[in-house]
Amino acid sequence: MKIRTILCLLPLLLLSFAPLSAQTTNTYLAGTLSGSAPSGTYPVGKFNVIWDDDRKQLQVFHQDRPEKSVFETVAGQPFVLAADGEGTFEEVRGLFFISDERRFTCAEQKIRGIEDYGNAVSIFGDLGCDHNMYDLAFNLTFFDMDEHSLYFEINVGGANRVFFTYASPSDEHIVGFGTQFSFFDFKGKRLPIWVSEQGIGRGAQPITAGANATARAGGTWYTTYAPIPHYITSNMQSLMLNNHEYAIFDMTQPDRIQVEVWASVEAQRVVSGYIFHGDTPAELISQYTALTGRMRPLPDWILEGAVVGMQGGTARVREVYAQLQAYDVPIVAFWLQDWVGQRTTSFGKQLWWNWELDIDRYPDWDGLVRDFADANIRMMVYISPFLADVSDKPNVRTNYYRQAEELGYLVKDMYGQVYNTQNTDFSAALVDLTNPEAWEWYKGVIIQEVINRGAMGWMADFGEALPYDALLWNGETGETMHNRYPELWAQFNRELIEAVGLGDDAVFFMRAGYRESPRYSTLFWLGDQLVDWDEHDGIKTAVTGLLTSGLSGYVFNHSDIGGYTTITNRLRNYHRSEELLLRWMELNAFTTVFRTHEGNLPDDNVQFYTNEATLSHFARFANVYRAWGFYRRAHWSPKPL
Numbered sequence: 211m212k213i214r215t216i217l218c219l220l221p222l223l224l225l226s227f228a229p230l231s232a233q234t235t236n237t238y239l240a241g242t243l244s245g246s247a248p249s250g251t252y253p254v255g256k257f258n259v260i261w262d263d264d265r266k267q268l269q270v271f272h273q274d275r276p277e278k279s280v281f282e283t284v285a286g287q288p289f290v291l292a293a294d295g296e297g298t299f300e301e302v303r304g305l306f307f308i309s310d311e312r313r314f315t316c317a318e319q320k321i322r323g324i325e326d327y328g329n330a331v332s333i334f335g336d337l338g339c340d341h342n343m344y345d346l347a348f349n350l351t352f353f354d355m356d357e358h359s360l361y362f363e364i365n366v367g368g369a370n371r372v373f374f375t376y377a378s379p380s381d382e383h384i385v386g387f388g389t390q391f392s393f394f395d396f397k398g399k400r401l402p403i404w405v406s407e408q409g410i411g412r413g414a415q416p417i418t419a420g421a422n423a424t425a426r427a428g429g430t431w432y433t434t435y436a437p438i439p440h441y442i443t444s445n446m447q448s449l450m451l452n453n454h455e456y457a458i459f460d461m462t463q464p465d466r467i468q469v470e471v472w473a474s475v476e477a478q479r480v481v482s483g484y485i486f487h488g489d490t491p492a493e494l495i496s497q498y499t500a501l502t503g504r505m506r507p508l509p510d511w512i513l514e515g516a517v518v519g520m521q522g523g524t525a526r527v528r529e530v531y532a533q534l535q536a537y538d539v540p541i542v543a544f545w546l547q548d549w550v551g552q553r554t555t556s557f558g559k560q561l562w563w564n565w566e567l568d569i570d571r572y573p574d575w576d577g578l579v580r581d582f583a584d585a586n587i588r589m590m591v592y593i594s595p596f597l598a599d600v601s602d603k604p605n606v607r608t609n610y611y612r613q614a615e616e617l618g619y620l621v622k623d624m625y626g627q628v629y630n631t632q633n634t635d636f637s638a639a640l641v642d643l644t645n646p647e648a649w650e651w652y653k654g655v656i657i658q659e660v661i662n663r664g665a666m667g668w669m670a671d672f673g674e675a676l677p678y679d680a681l682l683w684n685g686e687t688g689e690t691m692h693n694r695y696p697e698l699w700a701q702f703n704r705e706l707i708e709a710v711g712l713g714d715d716a717v718f719f720m721r722a723g724y725r726e727s728p729r730y731s732t733l734f735w736l737g738d739q740l741v742d743w744d745e746h747d748g749i750k751t752a753v754t755g756l757l758t759s760g761l762s763g764y765v766f767n768h769s770d771i772g773g774y775t776t777i778t779n780r781l782r783n784y785h786r787s788e789e790l791l792l793r794w795m796e797l798n799a800f801t802t803v804f805r806t807h808e809g810n811l812p813d814d815n816v817q818f819y820t821n822e823a824t825l826s827h828f829a830r831f832a833n834v835y836r837a838w839g840f841y842r843r844a845h846w847s848p849k850p851l
Contacts, residue, residue, distance in 0.1 A: 236295075236310055237400075238460050238468055239373050241288040241317030245335055247324045252331040255354030257487070259331050261324055268333065270352070270360060272487040280360075280447055281485045284377045284466050288319035290348050292337050292369035297456070297472060299678035299688075302426045303632065304407030305433060306678070308456065310472075314341040316369060319348070329354045337366065358488065358497045364481040372473045372481045380464040382445055387459070388438030388723070389736060389767075390758040391751035392431035396441070396461055403437045403457040405674045405693050405722055408737050410775055414746035416782060431746070435674050435737050436696070436723035438762040439469075439483075440498060448486040448494040450501070454693040454724070474689050491761070499763045503729020507846040508766060508802070509715050513839040515540030516832040517590065517805035519770070520819075521548040521559070521812065523571045524578055530819050537829040540836050544582060545805065546572070547592035547669060551603065555634040558776065558810035562606075563598035563638050566659045570605050579664035588666035590717075593656060595699050596672055598638040610655060614641060619648035622681050629680050640676060643698040644691070645683035656706055666716050669735075673699040673722030696722035697730070704730035719803075723764070733803060734759065734767040741773040741786035741809060749773065749794055756801060770807035771798050776814055786815035791824060795831045802842070804835040 249263040258276070260269045268289060270281040283289040293315040300307040318338030325332045334349035346368045355361040366372050378384070384396045391408065393399060409429010411418030418428035439451035439459070451457055453471050460468040473479040484501060488494035518541055520530055527544060534541060550561050551568030562568070567575055579589050597611040597620070614620050615628055620639040623629040630637040642648045660668060673696035678688040700720060707716040719733040727734075736755045742748035752769040759767050772791040777784040786809060795818075798804050806828075809815045818828040 236312055238463060239291050239293065239315060239317060239470070241291045241319060243286060243288040243319045243321070245319075245321035247321050247333060250324070252324070252326050254329065254331055254352050254360065256357050257352070257354075257360045259352050261333065266321075268350075270485060272358075275487070275489070278446075280487050281449070282377045284375065287375065287466070288317070289375050290319055290337070290350055290364055290366070291373040291375070292316040292339075292346060292348070292366045293371035293373070294369045295371050295472075301631070301675070301677050304675040305409060305427060305429060306404060306406050307426070308402070308404070310371075312371070314339050314343050316340075316343070316346050316366075320345075337369075355484065356500075358486060358493075359501060360485045360487075362483055362485065366473070366479060370473055370475075370479060372471050372479070373468055374471075374481060375466055375468040377465060378443070378461065378467045379445065382443050384441050384443050384461055384467075386438070386441035386448075386758060386761040388440070388759055388762045389434050389436035389734075389755050389764065390432070391434060391736075391755045392746065394754055394757055396459070398462060399432075400462050401432055401437075401459045403439045403451075403459065403693075405435060405437060405696055405724060406433050407674060408435060408747070409433045410747070410777075411740065412747040412751075414740065414742065414744045414748070417740065417777060417784060418746070420777075420779065420781070429747075435721045436727065436734070436759065436764065438723075438725055440725065440762050442491055442494050442761055446489060446491075446494065448488065448498065450484045450486070450498055450725070452482040452484065454690050456689075456693075472689075495761060495763065499728070502726050502763060504763065505728045505731065505766050506714075507843075508717065508733065510839075510843070511542055511586075511588065511715070512717055512803060513542075513836070513842055515542045515804070515836050516828070517543045517545050517803060518818075519545040519547070519806040520808055520817075521546065521552065523548075524573055524575070527578065533819055533825060534829075537825050539825075539829045539832050541585075541587050541832075543588040543590045543667060545590040545592075545667075545669070549575075549591045551605075553636075555636070557634045559812065560634065560810075561592065562600050562603050563594065563596050563636075564600040564603065564606060564608075564610050565593050565597075565655060566606075566608055566610070567663055568605065575663065583664075589664050590667040590669075591660060591663075591665045592669045592671060593660060594671040594673075595641050595643065595652075595695075595702075596638040597641065598633075598636055611639065614639075614648070614651070617648070617651065619645060619651055621676065623677075624679055624681050626681070629677055631675060631677065640680075640695075642683045643695065643702055644686070648683070649702065653702070653706055653709065657710060661706070661710050661712070661716075666712070668718050670699065670703045670718045670720045670731075673720065693724045696720070697724050697726045700727045700730035704732075707732075719768075725762075728763040728765070732766070734764050735803075735805070736767060736769040738775050739769060739773040740775045741784055741790060741815060743790065747775070749790065749797065752794075752797065766802045768798060768801045768803040768805060769794075770809075771795055771805060771818070772807065772809065772815065774807055774809050776809040776811040778811060778814055783814070785811075788816045788820070788824060791816050791818070792827050795827055799831040799835040800838065804832055
């Protein structure tokens with residue numbers, strides 16, 4: 211599930227490698243503003259767009275609050291600039307190393323006029339460029355969207371980098387941006403928006419240096435599975451980008467924000483988004499989710515106790531189940547990710563990515579499902595959009611990778627070949643979810659192998675690793691589809707449960723996501739935290755991630771109890787301690803879902819079933835979690851934000 215690489219490194223190497231940034235590009239683009247247009251107030255729906263030619267400033271007010279701007283540019287400073295660049299995206303096991311070489315910049319904004327269309331207003335002009343380039347035309351248009359949302363569009367011809375700059379006071383706090391692990395307030399930060407692996411360590415040492423030295427897998431403070439181009443400020447201003455391309459929010463300047471979008475040909479080089487009006491954070495979140503889609507309340511059953519995540523086969527599961535019964539643990543589901551069989555790789559214990567039951571590992575599966583159902587316990591499993599060639603698996607019945615390859619249903623590279631990506635000791639390919647036939651075929655596979663086998667939920671893993679240079683069935687590339695793919699993966703899973711009449715009862719949980727993922731997903735989880743206490747990748751990041759993601763509509767989210775990423779290394783081991791496990795149980799008793807995970811090296815971690823102390827603590831806080839079910843239901847009615 212994580213970046214799968216062994217971190218066996220000599221101490222000398224660990225000490226000599228500095229952490230690598232996962233994404234680098236150019237810095238803030240400054241420029242000049244000249245020209246003129248008549249000063250005036252232009253009503254656009256419930257908003258007033260005001261141009262002050264003396265101050266060279268654009269402001270937007272809501273008509274219900276004429277004293278409070280919802281958006282304004284910096285007086286006398288340019289607000290639309292452009293550049294042309296050639297970006298490089300290097301993908302390493304789900305992390306992306308991004309750089310940009312600018313061929314020219316257009317940093318001289320010249321205002322030529324304003325056009326009032328009644329339900330829209332457009333300010334237009336030219337952008338002067340260096341390198342003897344001709345001027346480029348630009349226009350910024352505001353459209354009436356609804357009572358509390360104003361849509362904007364920026365058009366610049368002849369350049370593939372668009373910069374949108376506007377005011378942000380030095381004392382303003384900026385929060386949101388989806389699932390962010392390291393910071394809650396982003397004022398002063400430069401934040402890329404690109405779905406990726408979170409990394410191993412993300413700045414914690416020596417683990418990050420080791421992961422970078424062996425596999426460039428350390429990540430950094432901004433690498434995350436679910437970044438969202440949306441924020442809310444302490445001044446009750448809020449903005450959302452509509453683009454799926456790579457973007458950067460530069461908040462390093464004390465008085466402004468600059469948004470850089472790598473505008474693609476597929477999107478007609480248009481940058482668009484929404485400005486929201488609201489007097490409270492709840493109102494602003496509500497306006498945002500009204501456009502992007504809201505999560506539906508979870509079914510009651512999952513609020514009644516623990517989702518027991520474990521592995522080991524039928525006999526081992528029954529053994530642990532008996533232990534939990536002896537401690538009166540309220541159980542709502544067993545989540546058995548190794549239902550497809552388990553392989554040992556350099557990273558630990560991983561799965562066979564071929565979504566059919568391993569009948570040798572789980573004999574009498576039907577009896578296990580039936581016994582759980584009699585006790586009102588659901589069965590949950592694991593799937594992903596990846597398929598791996600399992601020709602070397604002893605008891606395989608159907609090799610779905612080979613089947614998908616023959617049907618042409620896997621993502622291709624630019625040469626029309628199947629795009630296999632390396633995981634650890636094996637490679638895999640993504641199902642092309644832009645292909646309607648592949649969609650229906652894969653849906654049939656999951657219904658037959660998962661739902662018809664009695665599963666009432668699953669981890670819908672991955673979704674973040676579509677290569678930038680992939681070519682999809684719909685003709686688009688990873689440039690526009692990379693951030694879109696996790697939304698399609700969420701939509702696919704939602705359609706699955708709706709197709710079999712389980713839309714209100716089944717639960718799937720995801721880590722990768724983008725703006726519209728909450729419209730479809732039933733539940734999120736934060737991904738693969740380190741089994742540690744630190745603020746970079748450990749338990750503290752679980753708290754930060756829950757807070758930031760909730761502000762961008764990920765209202766049902768949770769973390770693995772105890773964390774996931776476990777490392778055995780001669781310099782330092784990262785093994786889950788009993789103390790960490792107990793404290794994480796206490797934390798998750800007050801979150802959305804109470805679910806365990808053994809981690810990638812289960813034998814090196816303390817587990818909920820390890821001893822009397824862990825079992826009794828698990829029982830106690832599973833009951834604490836259940837006791838707060840009434841509170842969760844009350845706050846999810848009539849619907850979440």
